[in-house]
Amino acid sequence: MLQVAVVGSGPSGVYAAQSLVQQDRVPDVRVDVLDRLPCPYGLVRYGVAPDHEKIKSLQNNLRAVLEHERVRFLGSVEIGPGTLLPDRLLDLYHAVVYCVGAATDRRLGVPGEDLPGSYSATEFVSWYSAHPDALTDGYAQDGFVRDVESAVVIGVGNVAVDVARMLVRGAAELLPTDMPDAALGVLAGSGVREVSMVGRRGPSQARFTTKELRELGALPDTDVVVDPAELALDPAYIDPSGLPAASRRNVEVLRGWAERPAQGLARRLRLRFFLRPVSLTAGAAGRVALTRFERTLPDGRGGVTGSGQYEDIPAELVLRSVGYRGVPLEGLPFDAERGTVPHAAGRVLRNGVPSPGEYVAGWIKRGPTGVIGTNRPCSKETVQSLLDDASALERRPLQEDPLTALRAAGLRPVEWPGWLAIESAEAELGRSLGRGVVKIPDWAGLRAAAERVRDQEMRG
Incomplete structure (x- = not known):
């Protein structure tokens, strides 16, 4: 054997x-x-x-x-x-x-990256997904979005799309999910009104899938704003015929949003391109308040080069989504x-x-x-x-x-019966809250649920 x-x-x-x-x-x-x-x-x-x-x-x-x-x-x-x-x-x-x-996450390597209010996207995902390390590590204690009106998500992959979407989701859409109750309460009461998702290269090189991208356009009470001038910096945007099918579809979705006028809805989600972060700056309270970007330009070899022109984007929350390691x-x-x-x-x-x-x-x-x-x-x-x-x-x-x-x-x-006991406990927790299944977010709760099996075996 x-x-x-x-x-x-x-x-x-x-x-x-x-x-x-x-x-x-x-x-x-x-x-x-x-x-x-x-x-x-x-x-x-x-x-x-x-x-x-x-x-x-x-x-x-x-x-x-x-x-x-x-x-x-x-x-x-x-x-x-x-x-x-x-x-x-x-x-x-x-x-x-x-x-x-x-x-672990890749780092930006810029000044101010470790300021309060600056997190990796994985930390945010772990918090709303009830990973037990989220509470153990302590970075979720401020609830991420408390006192936040503007947020910046650095990166244009599927994880970046996910966290941007969760920042502007309403309580009605989140209630049926298995999100832990504490995270649901914080996000339901969020004051975030503007989210900028920023990539250092162009739309034809973004790594999100078209399905994920399109979901942004279906968010209630949210304008998706795309600057046609930024899109036009990408040569492949002008003529997408040579792109792979997935990238070509992404470009067409972005083109549609760029041509659509904003409707003045309660929240704005801005998709920005050809900007690379150079620093994060604290405000009076010591938390991040401003993210500085340098305008980049295509270098003709699939990369980008700096232009020497800079733009500041206000943000009380910065989520870095530039890859794992x-x-x-x-x-x-x-x-x-x-x-x-x-x-x-x-x-x-x-x-x-x-x-x-x-x-x-x-x-x-x-x-x-x-x-x-x-x-x-x-x-x-x-x-x-x-x-x-x-x-x-x-x-x-x-x-x-x-x-x-x-x-x-x-x-x-x-063992497997212990995991089934955790599943059962999460279903019970959801019922007690008037919801579906709700995840247990902490190590102690998970262990206690798994131990039910041993307790039953000892009593039996």
Whole structure:
């Protein structure tokens, strides 16, 4: 029997587990899917906007894999110093596939970036998505939007679109979602009236999808404002015929908004292009009050160059959405320049040589690129490498039952019944608030919900 640990229960980890148990090259593969959180699904649970029910329904597909008879979910298992290091995992499993994603944000590298009121978009997303670290880290204590009338979102990808949309959403649209009640109350009472979403390059190079972009135009009581002069700086905007289909559709949507007069609605969402941030400045209260941008121009090679002309945009809130970056996991090699683990077709490389039994998939393998579905072929490639190595891996005897060893190390893994207890508690919480399912936002609440199963077993 080949025993494999998959570290991370987001799409890449679950797709890796699926590939392992659905193949017929190696019989009787058993997979433990480990996660630092007591809840599965990774960014599908904690990164997809709460009003995107169709994308969030992907959890049902991931659930089917985690309920497979040869897959075991073990939440609340953190890999790292003080718990379990990679070499210890290899004592417990024939192979380990690390699917730990890209856990931090890229920085702007400009003065004032760390002023109060300036956050990464991930911090904002974690708060309204009920990630338990949002309360632990303390950056959500001011509710982000309190006393904010103007906000700037730096970046023009799908995450930037999500956070811009959430800033101007009304309470009626957010009430049916699983957003935690505290975040819902803050956003429902928000005084944000103007949001500027700013990119350093042109509309033809923006990374949002057309579906996400169009949603902005359907927001109630919100004018979407686009400056045709900024769009015209992009040569591909003038003649979009040579663009990929998705970029061409984006350009057409933006063209329509640029030609449409503003209606004087309660809120404005401005899409700005060819501006790069150079500094953030504090106001009298010590919080961010102004963001300075330099006008950029196309350099003819797909990039931009500075023009020496500057523009200040007032903002009491700045959300930075300029990409993610992987972080080192102690005990694994790490390419600091790329923010990934060195690998060959998913096999972890130590000093340029494949390390027996160690593999990577997802963003920690290839970098933060692609959409959710991109993880499927990425994970499949890694699993194929693992299966090619399986005969050699299986020859190494394993001395301990992994679950027993995890408990002996002081961990209290949350198994699948514990996760189902959390789901049940979130449904109960929603009913008590007169809503649908509402997420539990804190570590203590999640642990208490998961512990119900143990309490019932002890009483039974």
